[in-house]
Amino acid sequence: MTRETFRTLTALRHTVRSIALGHRLPADDRARLVLSLSEVAAPVLGGGRPVTLLSGRETDEDGAHRLMLALRLPQQSVGADVVPDRLPLRARTRSDGTVVWDLPLPPTGAHGHPVPTIGQQASRSAAAQSSEADIALLEEELRAALARADALADEHRMLKHELAETNSGVLALYVQLEERDEQLRTAHGRTLRALEDALRPRPLHVDGLELAVHYAPASDEAPTGGDLYDWFTLPDGTVHITVVDALGHGITSTRTALTVTHAVRTLALEGHPLESIVARTDSVLAPFDQSVMATLLLARLNLADGQLTLANGSHPPALLAHGDGTASYLEVRGRGIGFPMPGSDRVLTATMEPDDVLLLYTDGLTESRRDPCEGEARLKEALCRHRARPTEQIPGLLAEDLLSDVLHQDDTLAIAVRRTGA
Structure with a gap:
Protein backbone atom coordinates (compact mmCIF):
# COMPACT_ATOMS: atom_id res chain seq x y z
CA MET A 1 0.00 0.00 0.00
CA SER A 130 1.62 18.80 -21.42
CA SER A 131 2.78 15.70 -23.27
CA GLU A 132 1.01 14.21 -26.23
CA ALA A 133 0.47 10.98 -24.26
CA ASP A 134 -1.50 12.84 -21.58
CA ILE A 135 -3.60 14.54 -24.23
CA ALA A 136 -4.20 11.16 -25.87
CA LEU A 137 -5.41 9.77 -22.52
CA LEU A 138 -7.81 12.64 -22.09
CA GLU A 139 -9.11 12.17 -25.61
CA GLU A 140 -9.58 8.45 -25.02
CA GLU A 141 -11.55 9.10 -21.82
CA LEU A 142 -13.58 11.78 -23.57
CA ARG A 143 -14.36 9.41 -26.45
CA ALA A 144 -15.45 6.76 -23.95
CA ALA A 145 -17.64 9.27 -22.15
CA LEU A 146 -19.13 10.48 -25.44
CA ALA A 147 -19.73 6.89 -26.57
CA ARG A 148 -21.52 6.17 -23.33
CA ALA A 149 -23.54 9.39 -23.67
CA ASP A 150 -24.46 8.45 -27.24
CA ALA A 151 -25.50 4.97 -26.10
CA LEU A 152 -27.65 6.50 -23.37
CA ALA A 153 -29.14 8.97 -25.86
CA ASP A 154 -29.97 6.12 -28.26
CA GLU A 155 -31.53 4.15 -25.42
CA HIS A 156 -33.47 7.24 -24.36
CA ARG A 157 -34.76 7.76 -27.93
CA MET A 158 -35.77 4.12 -28.16
CA LEU A 159 -37.59 4.30 -24.85
CA LYS A 160 -39.36 7.50 -25.94
CA HIS A 161 -40.39 5.81 -29.17
CA GLU A 162 -41.69 2.76 -27.31
CA LEU A 163 -43.48 5.01 -24.83
CA ALA A 164 -45.04 7.01 -27.66
CA GLU A 165 -46.24 3.80 -29.32
CA THR A 166 -47.62 2.56 -26.00
CA ASN A 167 -49.35 5.89 -25.35
CA SER A 168 -50.75 5.86 -28.88
CA GLY A 169 -52.12 2.36 -28.34
CA VAL A 170 -53.58 3.27 -24.96
CA LEU A 171 -55.14 6.42 -26.43
CA ALA A 172 -56.63 4.45 -29.31
CA LEU A 173 -58.03 1.90 -26.86
CA TYR A 174 -59.39 4.70 -24.67
CA VAL A 175 -61.10 6.30 -27.69
CA GLN A 176 -62.59 2.95 -28.69
CA LEU A 177 -63.86 2.34 -25.15
CA GLU A 178 -65.24 5.87 -24.97
CA GLU A 179 -67.03 5.45 -28.31
CA ARG A 180 -68.42 2.08 -27.24
CA ASP A 181 -69.52 3.54 -23.91
CA GLU A 182 -71.21 6.43 -25.71
CA GLN A 183 -72.96 3.98 -28.06
CA LEU A 184 -74.16 1.92 -25.09
CA ARG A 185 -75.39 5.04 -23.28
CA THR A 186 -77.20 6.23 -26.39
CA ALA A 187 -78.78 2.84 -27.01
CA HIS A 188 -79.71 2.53 -23.34
CA GLY A 189 -81.26 5.99 -23.34
CA ARG A 190 -83.12 5.30 -26.58
CA THR A 191 -84.54 2.09 -25.15
CA LEU A 192 -85.67 3.75 -21.95
CA ARG A 193 -87.22 6.70 -23.79
CA ALA A 194 -89.02 4.32 -26.14
CA LEU A 195 -90.27 2.35 -23.14
CA GLU A 196 -91.42 5.49 -21.37
CA ASP A 197 -93.12 6.81 -24.51
CA ALA A 198 -94.90 3.48 -24.82
CA LEU A 199 -96.19 3.88 -21.27
CA ARG A 200 -97.55 7.37 -21.91
CA PRO A 201 -101.15 7.75 -23.06
CA ARG A 202 -102.00 7.84 -26.73
CA PRO A 203 -102.85 11.18 -28.31
CA LEU A 204 -106.38 12.27 -27.47
CA HIS A 205 -108.49 13.48 -30.42
CA VAL A 206 -111.65 15.24 -29.25
CA ASP A 207 -113.61 17.90 -31.13
CA GLY A 208 -113.18 21.33 -29.59
CA LEU A 209 -109.91 20.42 -27.81
CA GLU A 210 -106.21 20.78 -28.63
CA LEU A 211 -103.49 19.17 -26.46
CA ALA A 212 -99.71 19.50 -26.61
CA VAL A 213 -96.95 18.13 -24.33
CA HIS A 214 -93.31 18.94 -23.61
CA TYR A 215 -91.25 16.52 -21.52
CA ALA A 216 -87.51 16.63 -20.72
CA PRO A 217 -85.62 14.43 -18.21
CA ALA A 218 -83.23 15.89 -15.64
CA SER A 219 -80.27 14.49 -17.63
CA ASP A 220 -79.60 12.39 -20.72
CA GLU A 221 -78.09 9.67 -18.54
CA ALA A 222 -81.44 9.21 -16.76
CA PRO A 223 -83.94 9.66 -19.61
CA THR A 224 -86.89 8.52 -17.51
CA GLY A 225 -88.23 10.30 -14.47
CA GLY A 226 -91.13 10.76 -12.13
CA ASP A 227 -93.01 13.36 -14.23
CA LEU A 228 -95.89 11.60 -15.94
CA TYR A 229 -99.35 12.42 -17.28
CA ASP A 230 -102.51 10.62 -18.30
CA TRP A 231 -105.61 11.71 -20.18
CA PHE A 232 -108.81 10.00 -21.23
CA THR A 233 -112.48 10.66 -21.90
CA LEU A 234 -115.06 9.75 -19.24
CA PRO A 235 -118.35 8.09 -20.26
CA ASP A 236 -120.18 11.45 -20.10
CA GLY A 237 -117.72 13.02 -22.60
CA THR A 238 -115.75 14.96 -20.01
CA VAL A 239 -111.98 14.99 -20.59
CA HIS A 240 -109.89 13.94 -17.56
CA ILE A 241 -106.20 14.90 -17.27
CA THR A 242 -103.79 13.73 -14.54
CA VAL A 243 -100.35 15.20 -13.92
CA VAL A 244 -98.05 13.34 -11.48
CA ASP A 245 -94.63 14.21 -10.08
CA ALA A 246 -93.18 11.24 -8.18
CA LEU A 247 -90.31 11.64 -5.75
CA GLY A 248 -86.82 11.07 -7.21
CA HIS A 249 -85.47 10.42 -10.71
CA GLY A 250 -84.94 7.45 -12.96
CA ILE A 251 -86.81 4.18 -13.33
CA THR A 252 -87.94 3.93 -9.70
CA SER A 253 -89.75 7.26 -9.85
CA THR A 254 -91.24 6.32 -13.25
CA ARG A 255 -92.69 3.17 -11.69
CA THR A 256 -94.17 5.21 -8.83
CA ALA A 257 -95.72 7.70 -11.26
CA LEU A 258 -97.22 4.88 -13.35
CA THR A 259 -98.70 3.28 -10.24
CA VAL A 260 -100.36 6.57 -9.27
CA THR A 261 -101.74 7.34 -12.76
CA HIS A 262 -103.17 3.83 -13.12
CA ALA A 263 -104.84 4.05 -9.72
CA VAL A 264 -106.34 7.48 -10.57
CA ARG A 265 -107.62 6.23 -13.95
CA THR A 266 -109.27 3.20 -12.33
CA LEU A 267 -111.00 5.31 -9.65
CA ALA A 268 -112.10 7.94 -12.18
CA LEU A 269 -113.60 5.37 -14.57
CA GLU A 270 -115.38 3.72 -11.63
CA GLY A 271 -117.22 7.01 -11.15
CA HIS A 272 -115.65 8.31 -7.93
CA PRO A 273 -116.11 12.07 -7.49
CA LEU A 274 -113.11 14.20 -8.31
CA GLU A 275 -112.76 15.63 -4.79
CA SER A 276 -112.22 12.12 -3.32
CA ILE A 277 -109.77 10.65 -5.83
CA VAL A 278 -106.53 11.98 -4.30
CA ALA A 279 -107.32 10.57 -0.84
CA ARG A 280 -108.67 7.30 -2.28
CA THR A 281 -105.55 6.80 -4.40
CA ASP A 282 -103.40 7.05 -1.28
CA SER A 283 -105.57 4.60 0.64
CA VAL A 284 -105.48 2.12 -2.26
CA LEU A 285 -101.67 2.24 -2.70
CA ALA A 286 -100.53 2.53 0.94
CA PRO A 287 -101.10 -1.17 1.87
CA PHE A 288 -98.93 -2.29 -1.07
CA ASP A 289 -96.08 0.22 -0.95
CA GLN A 290 -95.69 2.75 1.84
CA SER A 291 -92.67 4.33 0.11
CA VAL A 292 -94.82 5.81 -2.67
CA MET A 293 -94.70 9.61 -2.55
CA ALA A 294 -95.97 11.88 -5.29
CA THR A 295 -97.77 15.15 -5.96
CA LEU A 296 -100.64 15.23 -8.45
CA LEU A 297 -103.07 17.59 -10.13
CA LEU A 298 -106.41 16.41 -11.54
CA ALA A 299 -108.35 18.41 -14.14
CA ARG A 300 -111.70 17.75 -15.81
CA LEU A 301 -113.04 19.79 -18.72
CA ASN A 302 -116.57 19.72 -20.09
CA LEU A 303 -116.16 20.89 -23.67
CA ALA A 304 -119.85 21.60 -24.11
CA ASP A 305 -119.94 24.51 -21.64
CA GLY A 306 -116.22 24.97 -20.83
CA GLN A 307 -116.63 24.05 -17.16
CA LEU A 308 -113.24 23.21 -15.61
CA THR A 309 -112.84 21.46 -12.25
CA LEU A 310 -109.53 20.94 -10.45
CA ALA A 311 -108.36 18.84 -7.47
CA ASN A 312 -104.84 19.11 -6.09
CA GLY A 313 -102.45 17.08 -3.97
CA SER A 314 -99.38 19.24 -3.13
CA HIS A 315 -98.85 20.07 -6.82
CA PRO A 316 -98.08 23.45 -8.45
CA PRO A 317 -101.31 25.25 -9.44
CA ALA A 318 -102.71 25.24 -12.96
CA LEU A 319 -102.38 28.44 -15.01
CA LEU A 320 -105.22 29.70 -17.21
CA ALA A 321 -104.54 32.24 -19.98
CA HIS A 322 -107.49 34.21 -21.37
CA GLY A 323 -108.16 35.73 -24.75
CA ASP A 324 -107.78 39.27 -23.40
CA GLY A 325 -104.06 38.67 -22.74
CA THR A 326 -104.36 38.07 -18.98
CA ALA A 327 -103.64 34.90 -17.02
CA SER A 328 -104.38 33.64 -13.51
CA TYR A 329 -103.30 30.76 -11.30
CA LEU A 330 -106.06 28.40 -10.17
CA GLU A 331 -105.03 27.70 -6.57
CA VAL A 332 -106.32 24.58 -4.82
CA ARG A 333 -104.74 23.34 -1.62
CA GLY A 334 -104.21 19.68 -0.80
CA ARG A 335 -101.71 17.00 0.18
CA GLY A 336 -100.21 14.39 -2.14
CA ILE A 337 -99.79 10.62 -2.11
CA GLY A 338 -97.66 9.49 0.84
CA PHE A 339 -98.12 12.83 2.64
CA PRO A 340 -99.86 13.15 6.05
CA MET A 341 -103.65 13.45 5.66
CA PRO A 342 -103.59 13.13 1.83
CA GLY A 343 -106.36 14.60 -0.27
CA SER A 344 -107.62 17.73 -1.98
CA ASP A 345 -109.17 20.30 0.41
CA ARG A 346 -111.81 21.24 -2.16
CA VAL A 347 -112.59 21.23 -5.87
CA LEU A 348 -112.08 24.48 -7.76
CA THR A 349 -114.47 25.32 -10.59
CA ALA A 350 -113.68 27.74 -13.42
CA THR A 351 -114.79 28.37 -16.99
CA MET A 352 -112.64 28.04 -20.08
CA GLU A 353 -113.85 30.29 -22.86
CA PRO A 354 -113.13 29.40 -26.49
CA ASP A 355 -109.39 29.98 -27.27
CA ASP A 356 -108.42 30.01 -23.58
CA VAL A 357 -105.26 28.02 -22.83
CA LEU A 358 -104.83 25.94 -19.67
CA LEU A 359 -101.30 25.02 -18.61
CA LEU A 360 -100.60 22.02 -16.38
CA TYR A 361 -96.95 21.48 -15.41
CA THR A 362 -94.48 20.10 -12.86
CA ASP A 363 -92.18 22.11 -10.57
CA GLY A 364 -89.15 21.51 -12.81
CA LEU A 365 -90.50 24.32 -14.99
CA THR A 366 -90.80 26.97 -12.26
CA GLU A 367 -88.08 25.98 -9.78
CA SER A 368 -85.08 25.89 -12.13
CA ARG A 369 -83.66 28.91 -10.24
CA ARG A 370 -84.71 27.59 -6.79
CA ASP A 371 -87.25 30.43 -6.40
CA PRO A 372 -90.81 29.18 -7.07
CA CYS A 373 -92.36 32.67 -6.78
CA GLU A 374 -90.02 34.09 -9.42
CA GLY A 375 -90.58 31.02 -11.58
CA GLU A 376 -94.37 31.36 -11.39
CA ALA A 377 -94.17 35.05 -12.34
CA ARG A 378 -91.92 34.27 -15.32
CA LEU A 379 -94.20 31.40 -16.38
CA LYS A 380 -97.29 33.63 -16.26
CA GLU A 381 -95.61 36.32 -18.37
CA ALA A 382 -94.33 33.72 -20.88
CA LEU A 383 -97.74 32.06 -21.30
CA CYS A 384 -99.41 35.42 -21.96
CA ARG A 385 -96.72 36.14 -24.58
CA HIS A 386 -97.09 32.78 -26.36
CA ARG A 387 -100.84 32.15 -25.90
CA ALA A 388 -101.69 33.06 -29.50
CA ARG A 389 -99.11 30.64 -30.94
CA PRO A 390 -100.24 27.23 -32.26
CA THR A 391 -101.01 24.94 -29.35
CA GLU A 392 -98.34 22.36 -30.27
CA GLN A 393 -95.64 25.05 -29.95
CA ILE A 394 -96.60 26.51 -26.58
CA PRO A 395 -95.11 23.91 -24.14
CA GLY A 396 -91.74 23.88 -25.92
CA LEU A 397 -91.59 27.70 -26.08
CA LEU A 398 -92.36 27.97 -22.36
CA ALA A 399 -89.65 25.42 -21.49
CA GLU A 400 -87.16 27.28 -23.69
CA ASP A 401 -87.91 30.59 -21.94
CA LEU A 402 -87.89 29.30 -18.38
CA LEU A 403 -85.00 26.84 -18.65
CA SER A 404 -82.55 29.18 -20.39
CA ASP A 405 -80.66 29.71 -17.10
CA VAL A 406 -80.92 26.53 -15.02
CA LEU A 407 -79.47 26.35 -11.50
CA HIS A 408 -81.41 23.28 -10.41
CA GLN A 409 -81.80 20.52 -13.00
CA ASP A 410 -85.03 18.55 -12.73
CA ASP A 411 -87.51 16.59 -14.83
CA THR A 412 -89.82 18.96 -16.69
CA LEU A 413 -93.37 18.41 -17.92
CA ALA A 414 -95.75 20.96 -19.46
CA ILE A 415 -99.20 20.32 -21.01
CA ALA A 416 -101.06 23.01 -22.94
CA VAL A 417 -104.86 22.56 -23.24
CA ARG A 418 -106.81 24.83 -25.59
CA ARG A 419 -110.60 24.90 -25.88
CA THR A 420 -111.27 25.76 -29.51
CA GLY A 421 -115.04 26.01 -29.23
CA ALA A 422 -115.53 24.11 -32.51
Missing part, protein backbone atom coordinates in the same frame (compact mmCIF):
# COMPACT_ATOMS: atom_id res chain seq x y z
CA THR A 2 1.53 3.36 -1.07
CA ARG A 3 0.49 6.86 -0.10
CA GLU A 4 1.16 10.46 -1.08
CA THR A 5 -0.18 13.84 -0.02
CA PHE A 6 -1.51 16.34 -2.58
CA ARG A 7 -2.16 20.06 -2.34
CA THR A 8 -3.41 20.68 -5.90
CA LEU A 9 -6.27 19.09 -7.78
CA THR A 10 -4.26 18.89 -11.02
CA ALA A 11 -1.53 16.74 -9.49
CA LEU A 12 -4.15 14.46 -7.87
CA ARG A 13 -6.00 13.98 -11.16
CA HIS A 14 -2.85 13.13 -13.11
CA THR A 15 -1.70 10.67 -10.47
CA VAL A 16 -5.10 8.90 -10.34
CA ARG A 17 -5.22 8.75 -14.11
CA SER A 18 -1.70 7.24 -14.25
CA ILE A 19 -2.57 4.63 -11.62
CA ALA A 20 -5.72 3.66 -13.53
CA LEU A 21 -3.80 3.47 -16.79
CA GLY A 22 -1.03 1.39 -15.23
CA HIS A 23 -3.61 -1.14 -14.05
CA ARG A 24 -5.20 -1.31 -17.48
CA LEU A 25 -8.60 0.08 -16.32
CA PRO A 26 -11.07 0.77 -19.15
CA ALA A 27 -11.32 4.40 -20.26
CA ASP A 28 -14.87 4.74 -18.93
CA ASP A 29 -13.82 3.51 -15.47
CA ARG A 30 -10.76 5.81 -15.54
CA ALA A 31 -12.91 8.82 -16.32
CA ARG A 32 -15.44 7.96 -13.57
CA LEU A 33 -12.63 7.35 -11.05
CA VAL A 34 -10.92 10.68 -11.79
CA LEU A 35 -14.24 12.56 -11.62
CA SER A 36 -15.21 10.87 -8.34
CA LEU A 37 -11.91 11.63 -6.55
CA SER A 38 -11.96 15.18 -7.92
CA GLU A 39 -15.50 15.73 -6.62
CA VAL A 40 -14.53 14.56 -3.12
CA ALA A 41 -11.16 16.34 -2.95
CA ALA A 42 -12.01 19.64 -4.69
CA PRO A 43 -13.75 21.32 -1.71
CA VAL A 44 -10.86 20.38 0.62
CA LEU A 45 -8.04 21.41 -1.74
CA GLY A 46 -9.92 24.58 -2.63
CA GLY A 47 -9.88 25.47 1.06
CA GLY A 48 -6.08 25.17 1.17
CA ARG A 49 -5.96 21.84 3.03
CA PRO A 50 -4.11 18.73 1.72
CA VAL A 51 -5.52 15.27 1.03
CA THR A 52 -3.75 11.91 1.17
CA LEU A 53 -4.13 9.25 -1.54
CA LEU A 54 -3.50 5.58 -0.75
CA SER A 55 -3.40 2.94 -3.47
CA GLY A 56 -2.66 -0.75 -3.68
CA ARG A 57 -3.56 -3.98 -5.34
CA GLU A 58 -5.40 -6.69 -3.39
CA THR A 59 -6.28 -10.29 -4.11
CA ASP A 60 -9.53 -11.80 -2.86
CA GLU A 61 -10.22 -15.43 -1.88
CA ASP A 62 -10.99 -16.43 -5.48
CA GLY A 63 -7.64 -15.11 -6.69
CA ALA A 64 -9.17 -12.14 -8.48
CA HIS A 65 -7.13 -8.93 -8.35
CA ARG A 66 -8.66 -5.60 -7.27
CA LEU A 67 -7.38 -2.05 -7.25
CA MET A 68 -8.01 -0.15 -4.02
CA LEU A 69 -7.84 3.65 -3.90
CA ALA A 70 -8.49 5.54 -0.65
CA LEU A 71 -8.74 9.29 -0.20
CA ARG A 72 -8.04 10.38 3.35
CA LEU A 73 -9.46 13.80 4.22
CA PRO A 74 -8.64 16.11 7.12
CA GLN A 75 -11.04 15.89 10.04
CA GLN A 76 -14.19 18.10 9.73
CA SER A 77 -13.49 18.84 6.05
CA VAL A 78 -16.16 19.86 3.56
CA GLY A 79 -15.37 16.95 1.30
CA ALA A 80 -16.73 14.60 3.95
CA ASP A 81 -20.23 15.88 3.10
CA VAL A 82 -20.10 14.18 -0.31
CA VAL A 83 -22.42 11.14 -0.52
CA PRO A 84 -20.30 8.22 -1.85
CA ASP A 85 -23.30 6.44 -3.40
CA ARG A 86 -24.01 9.45 -5.62
CA LEU A 87 -20.54 9.81 -7.10
CA PRO A 88 -19.89 8.94 -10.77
CA LEU A 89 -18.11 5.83 -9.44
CA ARG A 90 -19.59 4.48 -6.22
CA ALA A 91 -17.45 4.42 -3.11
CA ARG A 92 -17.71 3.55 0.54
CA THR A 93 -16.77 5.56 3.62
CA ARG A 94 -14.79 4.21 6.56
CA SER A 95 -15.46 5.20 10.13
CA ASP A 96 -12.55 7.69 10.05
CA GLY A 97 -14.03 9.48 7.02
CA THR A 98 -11.72 7.92 4.41
CA VAL A 99 -13.48 7.41 1.06
CA VAL A 100 -12.54 4.08 -0.57
CA TRP A 101 -12.94 2.77 -4.14
CA ASP A 102 -12.56 -0.94 -4.97
CA LEU A 103 -12.28 -1.80 -8.67
CA PRO A 104 -11.87 -5.26 -10.21
CA LEU A 105 -8.79 -5.45 -12.44
CA PRO A 106 -9.03 -6.90 -15.95
CA PRO A 107 -7.21 -10.25 -16.44
CA THR A 108 -4.54 -8.65 -18.67
CA GLY A 109 -3.55 -6.34 -15.88
CA ALA A 110 -2.70 -9.12 -13.50
CA HIS A 111 0.38 -10.57 -15.23
CA GLY A 112 3.62 -9.19 -16.57
CA HIS A 113 2.87 -5.50 -16.33
CA PRO A 114 4.76 -3.61 -13.67
CA VAL A 115 2.62 -1.06 -11.88
CA PRO A 116 4.42 2.13 -10.88
CA THR A 117 4.29 3.41 -7.32
CA ILE A 118 2.54 6.63 -6.40
CA GLY A 119 5.86 8.49 -6.24
CA GLN A 120 6.80 7.29 -9.70
CA GLN A 121 3.33 8.08 -10.97
CA ALA A 122 3.42 11.57 -9.46
CA SER A 123 6.79 12.45 -10.96
CA ARG A 124 5.78 10.90 -14.24
CA SER A 125 2.55 12.91 -14.23
CA ALA A 126 4.31 16.17 -13.38
CA ALA A 127 6.72 15.66 -16.23
CA ALA A 128 4.04 14.75 -18.72
CA GLN A 129 1.34 17.28 -17.98
